[in-house]
Amino acid sequence: AQTVTQSQPEMSVQEAETVTLSCTYDTSESNYYLFWYKQPPSRQMILVIRQEAYKQQNATENRFSVNFQKAAKSFSLKISDSQLGDTAMYFCAFVRQGGSEKLVFGKGTKLTVNP
Amino acid sequence: DTAVSQTPKYLVTQMGNDKSIKCEQNLGHDTMYWYKQDSKKFLKIMFSYNNKELIINETVPNRFSPKSPDKAHLNLHINSLELGDSAVYFCASSRTLGQGGQPQHFGDGTRLSIL
Secondary structure, three states, X not given: XXXXXXXXXXXXXXXXOOEEEOXXXXXXXXXXXXXXXXXXXXXXXXXXXXXXXXXOOOOEEXXXXXXXXXXXXXXXXEEOOOOHHHOEEEEEEEEEOOOOOOOEEOOOEEEEEEO | OOOEEEEOOXXXXXXXXXXXXXXXXXXXXXXXXEEEEOOXXXXXEEEEEEOOEEEEXXXXXOOEEEEEEEOOEEEEEEOOOXXXXXXXXXXXXXXXXXXXXXXXXXXXXXXXEEO
16 A cells, blocks of 8 residues: 655745755555645645656646655655745645556645745 | 535534535546545545546445436435544546546535534
8 A cells, every 4th residue: 555654744934935845655656646735724625736757857837846756755845935825734645557546645744934 | 617616615513414515526527536634634535436437435434425426426425424524525526547647626625513
């Protein structure tokens, strides 16, 4: 079974600074996908970024980028130029290729951006 | 237009009652999911349907019964509600199975509180 671990329950960062959220996972699969989802206080689950395991190039979406280390089974999220609206729970998630496509989530990191 | 909509957003009821949560998606997706988010914010898959066919049933008590009348709708009926059922329930959808890590689009969640 796959597991996803987020070792930082809470983090804080000053507005305009950069912060990195950690995620590690355990799997015996070779083909899979990784995601970061954001859940602001409004409770919505918003997709931040997606990474295909067979791609070595790290995914980037505007101020959000990942550091994907397949051998180390690590998938960290970097948020540059942090904004107040980035305050949210961030969830790392794994899905293996093929099959049921169920997302396996980490326990989340609560990020607070301070003015 | 809301892509994945759930009703109701809030549900407060007594222990022992039966209740339903409805979900509809207008994205043309084939696959729909129910996730449960507990009080510690941990998200876990409950069920998945692909084109009205049950794909995932993740060791959920049989008091929970999903129903998919068509591929755009996935409802969740819960019998004999218990205190431990208090949680936020999220519906999600994705394009289809077998195409590899399709992003899942989430509804806004239904907060179920059992008195």
